[in-house]
């Protein structure tokens with residue numbers, strides 16, 4: 001592997017910084033150690049915040065064109081280094097190389113999108129009630145942004161936050177997941193090569209995540225927190241951010257319903273389910289988590305689906321054509337096996353898979369569970385593994401109520417050709433995103449985000465940059 005982009009130090013104020021302690025990063029497939037990374041403390045975070053605060057003074061005064069061209073230069077370097085970045089991502093996160101390449105391009109698409117959006121941050125000139133004063137509206141960068149990201153998309157989740165932040169004129173301090181810091185550090189190296197000035201992007205890898213989180217939320221110089229991860233941690237960060245009334249963007253856990261109605265095309269619906277469920281071996285917050293299938297299609301559906309799931313290939317993400325790979329760590333494996341066991345102990349039937357692979361220690365077999373009930377733990381928790389939980393249903397009212405019976409509200413999916421039903425689902429499904437006849441929602445031009453306990457704010461699209469801007473109103477007589 002090309003080691004040029006494998007960085008093991010923190011990146012603060014344009015410098016690569018070592019520390020007394022380091023932590024190991026291992027390959028989820030075989031638990032082999034691939035790097036030893038600087039283990040930052042709260043003091044490093046404080047230094048990074050100071051650097052970002054100082055850099056903000058000049059970065060926020062650059063022109064939109066200057067920021068746009070630097071983001072485009074960064075985008076191009078990421079594209080030019082896609083293969084190296086993808087290989088690094090696969091060895092630290094585990095996903096198949098083909099998916100890692102897609103993630104690099106997906107993350108890069110946000111950088112290109114917000115390079116363009118930087119040029120469209122427009123204010124307003126409004127009429128005043130008395131017709132005599134001038135009402136000016138200015139959109140200004142919020143300031144230093146604290147960013148905390150998860151291990152499941154270690155490059156794209158950073159790009160999806162840093163791109164709008166920099167486009168708006170903000171500067172950032174990033175704590176990547178300790179499972180997967182290498183992708184973040186490689187992106188910093190390419191940002192440096194692109195000419196993004198020192199202090200604009202700072203990265204503090206750390207195993208002391210709560211200390212770094214407290215350093216970010218307790219410092220009044222940090223004006224915003226952007227987080228993707230579990231709802232539990234998101235709630236803590238929202239609570240902590242209240243101390244300095246920081247803005248927050250939260251992309252939290254999901255529990256996506258995937259509803260197959262009686263008029264659905266079974267071939268299309270099973271294809272959509274495969275795409276939604278097995279991406280990243282089921283470790284995404286928008287994976288189909290509960291699969292409701294109309295009773296009239298149920299037997300045919302499980303036959304078609306079972307064949308496709310049984311054909312999935314398992315192995316090392318670096319091997320071509322592998323589709324299902326290791327889960328991120330033992331904690332993730334234990335959680336999925338616990339949910340499967342609780343379901344089977346309650347009488348649920350295993351149609352495909354159901355246990356740890358006999359050939360690969362950290363891979364769970366792609367699994368299909370039949371006749372799951374909506375009240376089982378596997379229906380109430382985010383599975384985060386390659387497991388399909390099938391729930392039969394008969395009435396529209398019943399399945400919409402069941403789909404909404406969760407504190408999550410991120411992604412939802414339905415397969416039907418009935419226009420009236422589609423209109424009803426779009427209005428009645430309590431989710432930030434609804435996929436109709438598709439299992440793939442995410443792209444840079446759409447507003448990604450949830451409602452209820454799946455978070456707040458939107459990432460991507462023309463809406464994504466407003467989370468990094470303040471509105472200033474000037475009244476001139």
Ligand SMILES: NC(=O)C1=CN([C@@H]2O[C@H](COP(=O)(O)OP(=O)(O)OC[C@H]3O[C@@H](n4cnc5c(N)ncnc54)[C@H](OP(=O)(O)O)[C@@H]3O)[C@@H](O)[C@H]2O)C=CC1
Pocket residue numbers: 148149150151152175176177178179206207208209210211212213214228229230231233234236251252253254284285382384
């Ligand atoms: N919505 C989404 O996209 C995601 C949802 N999840 C959900 O979260 C569950 C747990 O996954 P996991 O990766 O452990 O997610 P976590 O929420 O635990 O971790 C996400 C990020 O938050 C950091 N973190 C953890 N605790 C704190 C804290 N107290 N203060 C500040 N930062 C903190 C982590 O650092 P550290 O490196 O120390 O863990 C990591 O960088 C998954 O099973 C899934 O249900 C997970 C990932 C993505």
Ligand SMILES: O=C(O)[C@H](O)CS(=O)(=O)O
Pocket residue numbers: 152153156157228283284285286442448
């Ligand atoms: O955190 C996640 O799971 C990602 O946001 C999902 S996606 O944006 O890659 O679909």
